Amino acid sequence: MTKQHSFLSLLIISIFILIVPFGNFAKAQPTTPPPTGASCSWDEFLERLGRQETGFVCSGGGPCDRQYTTCSDRPDESSCGKWQFIPSTWDSMVGQQYPQCMGMSRAIASECWPVQKWATERFMERAVNHFKGNDWCGKLGQxxxxxxxxxxLTCAISKSGLLSAYHNAGTNACPFANGNSRWTSQINWRICDAGNIPFPEECTPSGQPPTVGPNITPNNNPNLYTPSPTGPGFDRPTHFEQLSETLKNLWVASFQxxxxxxxxxxxxxxxxxxxxFDAKHQMETQRLLQEKYAQAHKDYRPTVQMCNIGTMARDLGISSRRADLTHITLSQQMLSRALASGDTKTVDGEVSDKATRIKEYIDTYCDVDDNNRNNRLLCKNSSGPVDEQNIDxxxxxxxxxxxxxxxxxxxxxxTSGGTADQQQQAKTEKHLFAFLDNIFMHQAFPYxxxxxxxxxxxxxxxxxxxxLMAMRSVAQNSFSHIIAMKTAGHKTAGQNNAPYLKAFLVEIGLDPTEVDEYLGTNPSINAQxxxxxxxxxxxxxxxxxQTNKVNVRRIRTALTAFKLMQERDISETLERRxxxxxxxxxxxLREEQEELQxxxxxxxxxxx
Structure with a gap:
C-alpha cells in the first residue's frame, strides 16, 4: 500500500506542477524589453496579412472597416474577420480571455474588432514558436x-513570408516550404508578398490587451456564419480550459x-x-522466365525426323484433289461411251465401237505370237511395241x-509431239481407256x-x-477409284515431294536406277x-x-494422322463394297421378280 500511495502522491504533484505554471503562463505579461534592432510591433505585418486575406473588399487597396465584417462563402466552415479566422480556431483563441466574443456573429461585431487583432497577434506568436522549433523549415533564402x-512574384523565402504561409496553411507551412506536400503557387505568392517585413521575434509587443464590454450585440446579418456559443467556458475561463489549450498548443503539436x-x-x-521483396520477386521471376526459355528451346526444336515427315506429307492435299479429278473423268467417260454421247467410239453403236477397238489393237497392242503364232495376218506381220503388247x-x-x-x-x-513425259502421259491414258472398254460394256448397244x-x-x-448402265456405273466407280488413287501428283518442280520420297527409297536400300521406275516421276497419293x-x-x-518427350508426341500425332487417312480409305472401300x-x-432379286411377273x-x- 505504501508504494501505491507514493505513486499516487507523485502523480498528483506532477499534475499540479503542470497546471499551475501553464495557467499562469496564459496570463503572464512580458517584462523583458525588446532587444536592440528587434521590432516589437505587429502592425505592419498584420496590415499586409489583412490585405492578403480581405483587402479585396476595400476600394483603392488600402485598409477599411469592412474587412472586419467580411465572411467567406464556404458552406462547410465559413471564415470571418479581417484576418479570416475559422470558427474552431477563433473560439480556441478568445474563449479564455474574451468569451463574450466567441462565435463568428459576435467576432465581427464592432466591439470585438480589437480582439481580432489581438487574436491574430497571439496566433502569429504561436507561429514564431512553431518555426523556431522547426529551424524555419530549413528553407530560408531559397x-x-x-x-x-x-x-x-519571385523571391527568396523569408521569416515573415513563412508566417503568412502559416496563417493560411497552419502547421503544414513547413511541408509547403519544403516542397514535400501540397505545394501550390498561391502559397508561394503569399510568401513573396509578405516577405522581409519586421515582426516581434525575441520580444513581446508592448501595450495592454483590449478592453471589451461583457455584453456584445451579435451581427445578425443572415449571410454571415452565426454559430451558437456553447460549452462551460463560454461565460468564464477555468484552469482546466487553460491547461487544455496549453496541452493542445504545445503537447499535442509536439506529439503530432x-x-x-x-x-x-x-x-x-x-x-x-x-x-x-521486390528484389526477391524479381529474381524469382527472372529465374522462372529463364526456365521457361530453356524449356521452350528444348520443346519447340523439332527433330529432323519430324521435318522429314512434314516434308513427305506436304503434297498429299493437292494429290488428293488430282485423284478426285481422275475419278470423275473416268466415270464420265465410261458413261458417255455407254450413252453414245458426243464424239465417242459408240457414236454409230457397236459397229463404230468394235471397229475403233480393233484398229487400236492392230496398231498398238497386237502380238504376232498370240493365237499359236497365227496372228500374222491380223497384225499385218508386225507386233506393237514390246512394252505395249496386250497391255490393254x-x-x-x-x-x-x-x-x-x-x-x-x-x-x-x-495428240502429237510434246515432251517425252507428255508422250508417256498420252500413251498411259490411251491404255487405260482401252482396258476399260474391254472390261466394261464389251458389247455396245446397237445404234x-x-x-x-x-x-x-x-x-x-x-x-x-x-x-443396266446405272448398275454398271456402280462397278465402274470402284475401278475408277483404284486408278484415281494412282494418278500422278504435282508436276511442278520444287513444289512436290518427289525428291524426298526418292531419297527415302534409296536410304532404305532401293537401287537409285530403279527408283523412277518403281515410284514414278511424280508420286501419286497412293505412293506417298x-x-x-x-x-x-x-x-x-x-x-x-531418343529425343525429348514433346518431339515423341509430335511424331506420334503425325503417325496417328496418317493412320486416320488409311482408316478413311478402308472406310471408303467398305462403302463401295x-x-x-x-x-x-x-x-x-430381278430374276425372282421376272419369274413372279x-x-x-x-x-x-x-x-x-
Missing amino acids: TVTGTHQGTT AMTNQLTTTMMMQVQTIGMF IDFTRLIDMPLTLNVDFNNPAP IPAGNSTLQSFVVPYQEARA RKLISQLILHPQFIENL QMLISMILELE VNINNIVGRGP
Missing part, C-alpha cells in the same frame, strides 16, 4: 515563384510532429523491406504393279436411228438399257501414303525417337 489573381517523424521513419523502413488386257502390268500412273486430265497431253426413237417399242428396251506408312523401316527411325453387294442382291400374267390372262 527562391520560390508564385502566382495569385494574375500576379506572379513526433508521430509524423515516426511515421516517416516507419515508411522508410517499410520501403526498404518492400525493396527486398493386262491389269497387273497396267494398273496393279505401278505405284503411279502418268495421267493428268487437268492438263491433257497433245438406234432418230426415226425409231419415238416408237413405243423403243421406250421399254431403252429404259432397261439405262437401268505407302512410303509414309513405311517410315518405320528407316534404319534411323528408332534412333531418332456395300454398294457392289447391294447391286448383286438386286440382280438376284410371268406367273402373275398367266393368272390374269395377260401375255408376257
